[in-house]
Amino acid sequence: MSKVLIVAEHLDGKLNAATAKCVSAAKALNPEAIDVVVLAADPTAVAAEAARISGVSKVRAVASEANAHALAQVQAPQVVRLAEGYSHIFGPSTTFGKDLMPCIAAILGVSQVSDLMAVEGSHTFKRPIYAGNAIVTVEAPAGSVVVATVRTASWPQAEHGGNAEVEQVSVDVPLPSHTRFVKLSAGSSDRPDLQSARRVISGGRGVGSAENFKIVYDLADKLGAAVGASRAAVDAGYVPNDMQVGQTGKIIAPELYVAIGISGAIQHLTGIKDAGTIVAINKDADAPIFEVADLGLVGDLFQVLPELQAQIP
The missing domain is CATH 3.40.50.1220 (TPP-binding domain)
Structure with missing residues (x-):
């Protein structure tokens, strides 16, 4: 049976809607369990929000000052350590996911499945190519861990109404020091977020x-x-x-x-x-x-x- 770990995307203590869309993609596998990992300096609020997503079995909250900012090179080794025993690792096909998931795949020594838009089997998926003009079926090697980014435009948000367990975990793994956070530049607007707006x-x-x-x-x-x-x-x-x-x-x-x-x-x-x-x-x-x-x-x-x-x- 499949067991899926989803890496939560969040900012300023709020869970990105893309995470709930990853849960919808994970459900298509009919897995044994869907767990969500939240990496942050203080993951309490985000973990509680993730726990309310219908279909989530458990939320694994990792509190560390190293996770105060979403640096792929810092988060990837932690996710890989936590992912032992999981058959699939999903992240959203957003700027966050496109940065993090290739690092996870590289550490695991597997090829990433990008822009997953449909599930055909445990290791068989559909994704767009040629600017969306064609849809290709890709098959990951049987028995390997599947690392994938989920095309958020192709999946609905999983509904809220769940009550998953929140587990506080610590990860003892060497973290790289060659990457450091400098600053976050983001435009401020009172309008809805472009990627999640109706x-x-x-x-x-x-x-x-x-x-x-x-x-x-x-x-x-x-x-x-x-x-x-x-x-x-x-x-x-x-x-x-x-x-x-x-x-x-x-x-x-x-x-x-x-x-x-x-x-x-x-x-x-x-x-x-x-x-x-x-x-x-x-x-x-x-x-x-x-x-x-x-x-x-x-x-x-x-x-x-x-x-x-x-x-x-």
């Missing part, structure tokens, strides 16, 4: 300038939505790169995605293909975005958006 409004090159992006922000505030951008808008300097949606940005799956002035390059479509409803606003009727949009509006965004906002209470 509604996302994104602007592209067609918005024209950083100043013009205000029209996108205004609509997002009306709808209580997060704000994203295409790579073209980021490269043009309209917005910072942490707002980029797409293959080289964030992969998201909101209930509603509104693309404003975005042509729809395949790299961008990769990041939104799992959205519930896609709405496109573009003055170019031949823009590729309309091929995937559920609703499309051909028109000048600077005329359309004020009219649209006027209709929103």
